[in-house]
Amino acid sequence: MKKVSMYTLSTCPWCRKTKQFFTEHNIPFKFTDYDLADETTQDKIMRELDVEGVNGFPFVRIGNQAVEGYQPKRFAELLGIGSGAE
């Protein structure tokens, strides 16, 4: 199974939906809430996202692929599962 990790914001409903998507599909994932992280961690995340050209959250890595935003169809496609219903 592909490894899934994500950067999220505790204030963002789409980040919550993203976590819910992976939970409902029984896909284990790691996440860091950027806004709750310490400044050193935030700076590290920002350097990573700047390289990717990412501006909005959620930011999800599925294997070696990256997805910006709540995109359930894309998540399902990258995971090779059927349900990407919005």
Place this chain on the structure above:
Amino acid sequence: MNIESRKKALRYFFAKVVEPMGFKFTPDAELAEFLLEQEVKLEAKHGVPFCPCQPIRRDRSRDMKIVCPCIPFHREHFDAMKRCWCGLFVHRDVTDPNSLPQVPAKEMGIE
């Protein structure tokens, strides 16, 4: 701070800013209430109502571009999506906000 009264004030102010740009509050009332509450809390913490779905970088010039309503700074992108990134605002003609996905600007060919 009274969260409900501040939400009401932000609603009043935001409507005046976004309506001339062709946007309105999302018809998803539950989403709008949640986002406004997050913005009130962000405003209490940081002094301005930042977007709840974009990261605060501690870089003033970049952070000012995510103060709600941030539509003027992302106009081409948000016009193409017919919504703002967090979904608090949608184009005036939108009746089904759930049909509008988040799509990064670069995936729409927008710089």
